[in-house]
Amino acid sequence: MRKSAVSILILCMVLNLTGCWSNREVNDIAIVTATGLDLTKEGKFRLSLLLAVPLLIGTATSQGTGTTELAASAGWLVAEDGDTVMDAYRNLQQKLPRKIFFSHNRVIIIGKQLAAQGMVQALDFFQRYRQSQMKNFLAISETTALELMQFQPKFEKLASEVLVDEFDQQVLLSVRLVDFLNILQSQGVEPAVPMLEIVSSGKGQPKNKGTNLSVSGTAVFKEDRMIGKLNSSLSRDLLWVLDSLKEGVITIDVEHAQRKGKISAELEKVDVKRKIEVSGGRVKLKLKVKVAANIYENTSSMDLEIPENTQLTIHDLKQDIKARIERTIKYVQSNFNSDIFGFGQTMYRVRPSVWKSQYRERWEAVFPEVEPIVEVEVRVLRNGLTNKTIKLSEVNP
DSSP states (O other): OOHHHHHHHHHHHHHHHHSOBTTBOGGGEEEEEEEEEEEOTTSOEEEEEEEEOGGGTTOOOOTTSTTHHHHHHOEEEEEEEESSHHHHHHHHHTTOSSEEEOTTOOEEEEEHHHHHHOSHHHHHHHHHOTTOOTTOEEEEESSOHHHHHTOOOSSSSSHHHHHHHHHHTTSSOOEEHHHHHHHHTSSSOOOEEEEEEEEESSTTOOTTTOEEEEEEEEEEEETTEEEEEEOHHHHHHHHHHHTOOOOEEEEEEEOSSSSOEEEEEEEEEEEEEEEEEEETTEEEEEEEEEEEEEEEEEOSSOOTTSHHHHHHHHHHHHHHHHHHHHHHHHHHHHHTOOOTTOHHHHHHHHOHHHIIIIIGGGHHHHGGGOEEEEEEEEEEEEOOSOSSOOOHHHHOO
16 A cells, blocks of 8 residues: 555544544545646536545445445545635535645646636635645646546555655656746746646557556746646756756667666766856756666676776766757757746846846846856776676577
8 A cells, every 4th residue: 555545544543543534534534635627618617526434445446336436546536526626626615515625736737728727816825725735736737637647546545646646756857836836926937837737658569458547747837837848868967957867767879888877876966056157148058967877788898997988978978968968958948938947047046136137027038048068077987797698608608
């Protein structure tokens, strides 16, 4: 049983023992684990809630019983429309026998159409309502939030737990509600939010045979409106610029060897420092990247026991990282002109007087011309259990 599922179960047991919590019996509340918001064709808000069914958390699926489908998910998805989010909430509450309880909500999912129109009005409810948790993860659905929340997980009882696990891995960007709202009120930075979609579980596998809920990319915002998307590759490289990369793998091509191949290095530690320079009216952003990595795969004939070969590998790793960062910055500058990197905020923090007098009012025109200067330092900590590659003569004598 997952830790989060255990916590919900323990909560329910404690509430049963004490008889009440905030003057509400556990049998009187509907525990929300995920919240979805969409914009309908009529211009109304559609509020979707994934409710936990505590009695079925940890219950094995029982074939041939009337509770098989519900037990498989331990969740109940409900939805209702309204002129405001609060109106939709009240309309939904009128149809439920228990009081809706938001304090254990884990994630807020916004439909793509609503995100494109603007999210401030939709998020105002969560900023004001006393049960809301500002630490909720925030995500954008490739389609609608309601469609995404209908996903039936394979390993977890609740789809919300799948999403939290995805964000906790920190392979791609993760954003909490408080982060998004803080960025909206900050100078020199625009929001970026992970996008979700239901994908096939594996290559060549039909979508109806096996699916998974996955972070597919990053939604790029201009203020509170979504204006575009970074694909999964650019989204991973975005973490370099934001100094949010905790783990990952870099694979480079090895051309300077008798048998060409690839080398894969696992990142152990990444540190990125920023420095803003203003000279002759031009703004330069220096990124100094320090990487510690371990080489775990070498399919070429290159012998990493030879120091010169190790240095060649380090050089190629540096070039690859530098290219990733520069490509991502230039793509966002030319396609969106949205400072999701926070370059302007960096200037505001280190040179506030220059920012206020010269750049605050015209940063939108300056940002596409900011010149990135990337310096990369790589240390290879380990080459694996052996420095030598497998020779065919050793395998087939």
